[in-house]
Amino acid sequence: MAGAGAAGGAGGRAAGARYRRLATELREAIASGAYGAGGRLPSEEELAQQHGVSRGTVRQALAVLRANGLVTSRRGTRRVVLGTARTQSFFELLSFTRWARALGEVPGGRTIDISSGPANPLEAEQLGLEPGTQIHRVLRLRTLSRVPIMIERTIYPEHIGAVIAGLDPDAISHTEPLADQGVVFADAEHTVDLVYADDEDARLLGCDPGSPLMRERRRATDPAGTPLEWSDDRYLPGTVSFTVHNSAASTALSRRRG
Amino acid sequence: MAGAGAAGGAGGRAAGARYRRLATELREAIASGAYGAGGRLPSEEELAQQHGVSRGTVRQALAVLRANGLVTSRRGTRRVVLGTARTQSFFELLSFTRWARALGEVPGGRTIDISSGPANPLEAEQLGLEPGTQIHRVLRLRTLSRVPIMIERTIYPEHIGAVIAGLDPDAISHTEPLADQGVVFADAEHTVDLVYADDEDARLLGCDPGSPLMRERRRATDPAGTPLEWSDDRYLPGTVSFTVHNSAASTALSRRRG
DNA sequence: AAGTGGTCTAGACCACAGT
DNA sequence: CTGTGGTCTAGACCACTTA
The missing domain is CATH 3.40.1410.10 (Chorismate lyase-like)
Structure with missing residues (x-):
């Protein structure tokens, strides 16, 4: 466990947190069609082993993709790829x-x-x-x-x-x-x-x-x-539109009068 | 630890996950001005003890408030209350x-x-x-x-x-x-x-x-x-507006051409 | 130097989907 | 029943802010 904690620093040295790098890797894999359109991701356990991290870290990475509307997330079944939309920073x-x-x-x-x-x-x-x-x-x-x-x-x-x-x-x-x-x-x-x-x-x-x-x-x-x-x-009209993704879990959007 | 796991079910019996209930409690406390406008929240450790949960659960609850733009979140200092905006479901x-x-x-x-x-x-x-x-x-x-x-x-x-x-x-x-x-x-x-x-x-x-x-x-x-x-x-013009909160950590909004 | 949030690990049990 | 994601705990170390 102690060694694990060290990974927090060691893993983070290269380019930010481990889970962020993992999220980027997964996003690219999805974009490249590695899991197919509407395909299923490996289980959290499998991803953890493949990338040599704990399940908790995998879940943090997947939470990022979910917030971006790239994958589903429900109990009982593996996550499904929703889209490959390039994420806007x-x-x-x-x-x-x-x-x-x-x-x-x-x-x-x-x-x-x-x-x-x-x-x-x-x-x-x-x-x-x-x-x-x-x-x-x-x-x-x-x-x-x-x-x-x-x-x-x-x-x-x-x-x-x-x-x-x-x-x-x-x-x-x-x-x-x-x-x-x-x-x-x-x-x-x-x-x-x-x-x-x-x-x-x-x-x-x-x-x-x-x-x-x-x-x-x-x-x-x-x-x-x-x-x-x-x-x-x-x-000017016709030059721009704004798109928001939201879910029951994370609602950053609101509609107001006037 | 095993007993802890049981809390996943036991705590959830009343009204959903423990962290969701905690998030609601905190939201109400903020709205009631318990921490003042622009005030600081207790530390994660304090909240954990006050509510009898682990720090991880406190962090899950706070993540919800953060996604809603209610509080800040940065290393080194306690969270600051940003607003009391009622969250739209x-x-x-x-x-x-x-x-x-x-x-x-x-x-x-x-x-x-x-x-x-x-x-x-x-x-x-x-x-x-x-x-x-x-x-x-x-x-x-x-x-x-x-x-x-x-x-x-x-x-x-x-x-x-x-x-x-x-x-x-x-x-x-x-x-x-x-x-x-x-x-x-x-x-x-x-x-x-x-x-x-x-x-x-x-x-x-x-x-x-x-x-x-x-x-x-x-x-x-x-x-x-x-x-x-x-x-x-x-x-019709003037009847509605849409508001989105986003952060470097969670970006659900995008701007598009046309 | 002390306090606080960020990240990561390991392990456990539960709720739900699918067989 | 089995697999999978959801939730929770306990503990550790690090990065950063503040005094």
């Missing part, structure tokens, strides 16, 4: 640039306006600060292969905004430099709804004022739960 | 009726059309069946406190549709009778985007043809991964 959801690259398209961005000043009550609440605290605001037009598809209004607390303000004005990605600076994004909450373009939206996106847009509001926090950014992104 | 996401009741509003529904016939290729794919297989189709207008807000087009495989077809035409809920019949919903995939009302949408919702609607397409499956229903729901 958490970071790809935060970074427009990373997302675009994963799509094989060329991300672009033009900074329309960048400023700093005291937070109004609404902004303060989004970032969990006291009204009047200094914040940074960025307004950018985002393009995919040169075509405008989204307008992004983001606010950052002082310490984050300082990094953003120091970037090349033509920098395509703002999120990546932050990560390089050691800023760790841990959680995010996304709310999707429908709004109508105001004059500024319309001018920048090249649509008519009052025309419908898909809005995604997002709040990202660090591991301590401290807000790192708050953003209001508006997409 | 998985079932509330599937059932318009349950959702409406939870909001304190009066759900209503008028069945516009119900029919059965062979699945076309598209429908067959949604339900994972062979084209030509018999399916059931239901078109319903949904209201909240008498006001129309959504138009719902759902298809069911034969064995499910048979139950639906046998219901009172004025039945408000279709999902609940299914649950009563022993149909178990285990997983769902929701895709949200923006579409324009066709003539039928417009006539039923009382909006203009071509006006924007928020669309949620949903596929629900049983524990074995077999599709139970596929639905295309279209909401």
